[in-house]
Amino acid sequence: MASFSSSSSTSIQTHLSFDAYISFNETDVGPSFVSHLCKALEKKEITTFKDDRSLKKGKSIPELHLKAIEESKFAIIIFSENYASFTACLDGLVKIMECRGVESSKFVLPVFYKVKPSEVRKQIESFALADSEDGSDGCIGRERVQLWREALFKAANLSGWEVTQHGDSEAEIIEDIVKYIQKKKQQIPINTASNLLETNSRNVSFWPTTLDFLSSFIFSHFPRSLSLFFFSRFFQPESQVLVNHQEVAPQA
Template sequence: MAASSSQYDVFLSFRGEDTRKNFVSHLYDALVESHIKTFKDDKKLEKGTSIPEELPKAIDESKFAIVVFSMNYATSSWCLDELVRIIQGKIQRDLTVVPIFYGVNRYEVEEQRKMFAEAFDKHEANVDREKVQIWRKALTEAAKLPGWVICNGDSEAEIIEDIVKYIQKKKQQIPINTASNLLETNSRNVSFWPTTLDFLSSFIFSHFPRSLSLFFFSRFFQPESQVLVNHQEVAPQA
């Protein structure tokens, strides 16, 4: 995929029937009000058809991708195709990917459990096996990244405020002419392996007490990056 200049700050990937009229709508409004140029597809997508041309283009022209995982996210081949393109962008041109787990657990997405398992049972009966495996790898890769988990009782307004602040700070760190230094990569040869830092964070937080894990990251990875616990998970900080 050839490098292109950024037309958008943020691309929103979400399952419309789950979050379009609530969380995503509020998040989009907050981003726009903060002068963060955001792409949100408002069309009703038809089942069974291929992803429209403008969506991959918008992903390629964005600096950030916020992926809102919800109960029915994996039932949509559109969402899964979007996610594959997003992960390709992360690997090929350092697209910053921010996962939001809306009413689902991180591990349900990473390991395709519960509703995600049911969705893939249906996909495997109707979709080419190789494509299904690409979808699975993209989900696993995205779920390992630092993000936010939103559970019942959490303040969505506070979380949205945190997300907007994170994007604003990260925007200030991105060089204006980054695109000119990008390398082209054959998308067919893309593999979805986590970065070293992603692997370390997942390992440490799953094998050591939370307080000790936070001390490790605050000691060795600041000020360049910070890792904070937010709503039961590790949330990205600029």
């Protein structure tokens, strides 16, 4: 069995590694898209970890998810309307982007499911995160929210796929995702993945580490509005989104 649910925690704990971790909010995406994606990956012997139900049980991401993120070669992030309403999803996203920053062989693949990439990148609409302050009343805390904002911005600037409201074939997009992962998986030599420099559709080898350093520095020293303006102005032209199987620059 290549995918796992919350009812199979024993299998998760004993499984040594996964090819792909899927981050999603089932409330928006629904079971069909993720289920079809997992089945398509399984047919190509690509092992997947998906477990949305356990994320709903608490406000923090379970340890099993953190372990699966660390072990997986690919992370598929399905951004949807209420993705940012789950703190566990956001914590998982932070972990995914942290792993990407230190592992050159980690591939992060965003899917914009009926939301615009610009909504995630600029953090507007349902992705607008309110400021919180630390306190004994259980507030989330500004530092944690800041990590969410940085992770959302970085992930939204990666190449990915957009599932729009009108007419795009989900089956074709799923097929594209599977083909991409299958191709990249075949290019990763056994026992040499840690030495492989990631090269996806737009990145050069030093780019993830450089961007992570710059964004962390700027977000921590300048107001959020100025930080977002800086990155949108100087780094946005590099980003691309796969729409209808063609690479185009994301629109504002």
